[in-house]
Amino acid sequence: MSDSKARIAILGASGYTGSELVRLLLRHPRVEIVALTADRKAGQPMASVFPQFAPFKLPDLITIEQVEWSGVDLVFCALPHGTTQLVIKQVFESAPHVKVVDLSADFRLRDAGAYEQWYGHPHQALELQQEAVYGIVELYRDEIKKARLVANPGCYTTTAILPVVPLIEAGAIDPEHIVVDAKSGVTGAGRSAKENLLYTEVTDGMHAYGVGSHRHMAELDQEFTKAAGRTIVPSFTPHLIPMSRGIYATIYLKTGAGVGAEGVHRVLADFYRGEPFVHVLPLGQVPQTRFVKGSNMAFIGVIKDRAPDRVIVIATTDNLVKGASGQAVQNMNLVLGYPETLGLEQIALFP
CATH class of the missing domain: 3.30.360.10 (Dihydrodipicolinate Reductase; domain 2)
Known part of the structure; x- marks a missing residue:
């Protein structure tokens, strides 16, 4: 990326991993949150769902269908398992330039048979399943840097x-x-x-x-x-x-x-x-x-x-951090060519 800020969308922002992404990205110097989606809470301000964000200027929650993909560089999918496959497929069809970090389990398994065995239905985006890179940075750093779709691992x-x-x-x-x-x-x-x-x-x-x-x-x-x-x-x-x-x-x-x-x-x-x-x-x-x-x-x-x-x-x-949203931001940094630790320097909260 150039010195301009990357435009970020978070799908499923009303859940715990979605709110954790917002918490981390609000202090990230190289990104701008341009879209937040939540199906049942669409139309509400983010602060009405998570009051800790009241002091910050954030876009209101909208439906996925309302996202203007031409104005998005990277999307985090914090949607329930089984729902992300078709969403990401549709995103790539309408906006091939977009990068995706998926926090669900939908693209973590490389083998289509294993996915069907464990999740009870055939995978609905097999070509993307084969393309996805498993997102443990410490093991797949080089592959992640070149990825269009990163499958964020489970906690x-x-x-x-x-x-x-x-x-x-x-x-x-x-x-x-x-x-x-x-x-x-x-x-x-x-x-x-x-x-x-x-x-x-x-x-x-x-x-x-x-x-x-x-x-x-x-x-x-x-x-x-x-x-x-x-x-x-x-x-x-x-x-x-x-x-x-x-x-x-x-x-x-x-x-x-x-x-x-x-x-x-x-x-x-x-x-x-x-x-x-x-x-x-x-x-x-x-x-x-x-x-x-x-x-x-x-x-x-x-x-x-x-x-x-x-x-x-x-x-x-x-x-919620290294097991989900923090690791997702770590993956985002690699995909966008940013320093890997950017926005993730928080020290543990104790006591």
């Missing part, structure tokens, strides 16, 4: 893939023995009203869900298999815990012969040395969700297990 998968893929590629662990035990804050389920997300249903307890069948398994299968060069099927169980935001993944791994926790830590520390948003803690130090809340950081800790051939890796991210 659980980002938190698990960042520590595990480098270890698989380095041969430091046995990829047949990967167990991901992950917890999420309630915002990971979206903003729509659901009985199981009521305060009395969530507070003072914790429960697993999607046990043995959560759709994020497909992303783990895809990325771990690619890293290993053979089919890998990890164990993954998500849990809902009573906090607003955050992902906490405790990952149990079996190391290669003679590697141990020290070797695992060395691989991760070397791999992420110089990365602005992935921080590997000193060996034995345990990360906490509060270390990353509100930031685009991922913290990774490596802890020795009792058995010399086992290691525990703990990773944490903010599900």
